[in-house]
Amino acid sequence: MAVHELTCQELVELVTDYLEEKLSPTEQARFEAHLSGCSGCRNYVEQMRSTVQMVGKLSEDHLAPESREELLQLFHHWKMKPDDTTGSSS
Amino acid sequence: MSEQASQPETWLDLSESQANVSVLNMAAAFKDDSDLVERLRQADEAAFVYLLDRYHTSLVRLALVYVSNHHIAEELVQETWLAVLQGIHRFEGRSSLKTWIFRILINQAKKRGQREGRQIPFSALWQPELESYEPAVEPERFNPAGASRWAGHWASPPASWEDIPESRMLLAETQAFLLKAIEALPPSQREVITLRDVEGWSADEICSLLNLSEANQRVLLHRARSRVRRELERYLSQ
Numbered sequence: 001m002a003v004h005e006l007t008c009q010e011l012v013e014l015v016t017d018y019l020e021e022k023l024s025p026t027e028q029a030r031f032e033a034h035l036s037g038c039s040g041c042r043n044y045v046e047q048m049r050s051t052v053q054m055v056g057k058l059s060e061d062h063l064a065p066e067s068r069e070e071l072l073q074l075f076h077h078w079k080m081k082p083d084d085t086t087g088s089s090s
Numbered sequence: 091m092s093e094q095a096s097q098p099e100t101w102l103d104l105s106e107s108q109a110n111v112s113v114l115n116m117a118a119a120f121k122d123d124s125d126l127v128e129r130l131r132q133a134d135e136a137a138f139v140y141l142l143d144r145y146h147t148s149l150v151r152l153a154l155v156y157v158s159n160h161h162i163a164e165e166l167v168q169e170t171w172l173a174v175l176q177g178i179h180r181f182e183g184r185s186s187l188k189t190w191i192f193r194i195l196i197n198q199a200k201k202r203g204q205r206e207g208r209q210i211p212f213s214a215l216w217q218p219e220l221e222s223y224e225p226a227v228e229p230e231r232f233n234p235a236g237a238s239r240w241a242g243h244w245a246s247p248p249a250s251w252e253d254i255p256e257s258r259m260l261l262a263e264t265q266a267f268l269l270k271a272i273e274a275l276p277p278s279q280r281e282v283i284t285l286r287d288v289e290g291w292s293a294d295e296i297c298s299l300l301n302l303s304e305a306n307q308r309v310l311l312h313r314a315r316s317r318v319r320r321e322l323e324r325y326l327s328q
Contacts, residue, residue, distance in 0.1 A: 007232070007241070007242030007243055008232060008242060008243045008244045008247075009225075009227070009229070009232045009242040009243075010242065012225075012226045012227045012316075013225070013226055013312075015226070015312075015315075015316075016308060016311055016312035016315060016316075017308065017312075020293065020308060020311075022308065038243075038244075039247070040243075040244035040247025040248060041244075043247065043248045043249060043250045043251075044227075044247075044248045046250065046251060046252070047248055047251055047319055047322075047323060048315060048316075048319055050251050050259070050322075051315060051318055051319040051322055052287050052315065054259060054264070054265075054268060054322070055268060055272070055283065055287040055288055055315075055318065056287055056288065056290060057260070057265070058265060058268060058269060058272075058288050059147070059148070059151070059288050059289055059290070061147055062147065063142060063143060063146045063147055067146065067164065068142065070168070071138075071142055071146070071168065071171060072135070072138075072139075074168060074171060074172055074175075075135060075138050075171075075175065078133075078172065078175045078176065079133045082175075082176065083176070
């Protein structure tokens with residue numbers, strides 16, 4: 001095949017398309033062919049996956065009880081006076 | 091009905107609900123968006139609490155992209171909830187309820203920005219051609235062009251993170267570092283990575299919320315992820 005091989009520098013720019021599954025079958029095959037022979041790029045892709053995973057864990061927090069309380073007050077205020085735009089803090 | 095509710099199956103999607111127990115218990119109580127909307131119109135508190143559990147912390151995290159501190163973000167989200175309640179009778183189901191609620195947040199943020207005389211940076215206004223090219227990895231880490239047949243290959247390859255203990259990855263300190271790295275991103279990148287990776291939204295949902303083309307969404311995501319990885323690599327090698 002006359003297709004030139006990917007360099008590492010090119011591969012790192014395709015990682016998001018790869019992880020988001022947006023590469024064409026040909027591009028994906030090229031990408032994976034490079035990976036199979038390059039431990040640096042395998043580590044790079046693994047680091048990207050870990051990064052995405054770790055960022056995904058940042059959302060694990062819950063509504064604070066005091067916020068919930070305030071918001072329920074807002075709700076009850078709205079229930080009594082649906083058109084009052086000042087909210088419960090007035 | 092041009093737009094459909096994008097993911098009706100998300101009602102039981104664990105990743106999206108963060109496996110929040112109260113959300114799961116409630117999930118059975120609401121069949122779908124229109125059921126929820128109907129109950130909210132009748133001022134049913136359970137419906138409101140369900141939405142709070144599901145979206146409040148996510149709304150605050152997105153609000154933090156537009157305003158400078160947590161207090162103002164909470165305020166902005168309160169305004170959003172009030173606007174949701176007051177506008178719920180106008181909800182037509184042309185987008186999912188989730189997208190509709192987040193769009194209200196963005197509108198509230200814009201209004202606030204106007205009041206304060208500053209422009210809120212939205213991804214929709216972002217034009218890739220106006221920005222300089224930003225490589226995912228510092229060019230110095232590759233062999234220079236023309237050097238040898240190894241031009242463009244790693245000169246200093248990244249190390250494997252496999253030997254880093256899971257406990258270090260999950261340390262509060264590491265998480266705080268990650269949050270700081272995300273906060274330091276340009277707003278349009280931060281908007282996209284927050285929705286895609288922190289909140290776990292699909293690319294389609296993000297494009298619809300932010301009026302962004304799929305290609306631009308992915309460029310922003312790529313730059314954001316690449317920067318955060320670079321920071322993390324630096325941090326973990328210390």
